[in-house]
Amino acid sequence: MIAIIDSTEKRRQVERIGVALEKLGLTPVAARILGLLLVAEPPYLTLDEIVEATQASKSSVGNALKFLQSEESIEYITFPGDRKRYFQLSTDTWLEGLQQRVEQLTSFREILLETVDMRSDQHAKFNQSLLDMCDFYGEFEEKVESFISEWKKDRQTK
């Protein structure tokens, strides 16, 4: 963490972001990489720069970069005459990630509906509560999806 991130304040911010993202389910290294790419100027770094800045091993960073690319959280750009990959945050595709989460919700809702079907008509009140929950998430998913698509439309016309 010498050259790329120059101030103590920035290093601390990388850690804060790292902790926040760990809580959302990322591994420590992956979380620090995203933090770094949010703070770094320019906001694109090579593998070796990330290795230096995070003090993690090349393989850890390499694997984390691969994972983050698969999640579409980051992508890389290149420059003519320079073989290195410059990794940066995906500023276009993060919406897709949210959409994937909504789809996860949908699939759980389907399992839940199946489960209610399996239940007898005893405990009707409980069954109804489960159905209510399904209704809520059904509408919720719709709302979220239409909000996302509207946002995308606005973005395109900009």
Next chain:
Amino acid sequence: MIAIIDSTEKRRQVERIGVALEKLGLTPVAARILGLLLVAEPPYLTLDEIVEATQASKSSVGNALKFLQSEESIEYITFPGDRKRYFQLSTDTWLEGLQQRVEQLTSFREILLETVDMRSDQHAKFNQSLLDMCDFYGEFEEKVESFISEWKKDRQTK
């Protein structure tokens, strides 16, 4: 898994729900308990019944129950003249859990805004993308919260 859950089909459903909930971040035991409480009839079970049905240790189940209560995913009821606690899914408070997740989003958005403030005005396009993302989530949170409170209102008048 002998007395409480009587059929192979139900046992399989508990596992399916368990796997789905593990993916959403629960531990295996906690996920199986929720699955069990979705499938079981009646939908309230004692600690010992859950121990028997899940084949996990009493302490694992006890700790998982404690955790699920803290998350407001489950609660317990009692019956007069019966000291045992009957654990069941919270059919009222699961919305609070969703709200807590939204709050997590808010706190990450705050960190993100701070981070943009720390950045220079070079790479303005990148900075703008981060701000756009903040805007999106800001509106998103509002939308979700108003949807939740409307839903609650409807529920009360029912």
Next chain:
DNA sequence: TATGTTGTTCGTTTAATTCTGAACTATTTA
């Protein structure tokens, strides 16, 4: 007061995840 029942706590064990270092491939440069 003894006995049984319900649920919790705590130290240990087990299992899963995360990270590492070394070796390796592929590509470029001298």
Next chain:
DNA sequence: TAAATAGTTCAGAATTAAACGAACAACATA
């Protein structure tokens, strides 16, 4: 062709998380 650079793979080490079992506290009942 040799040396350097960029990135990947993989077996094992280190770390973290999950589950266990035994002991314990609280309470009820006999």
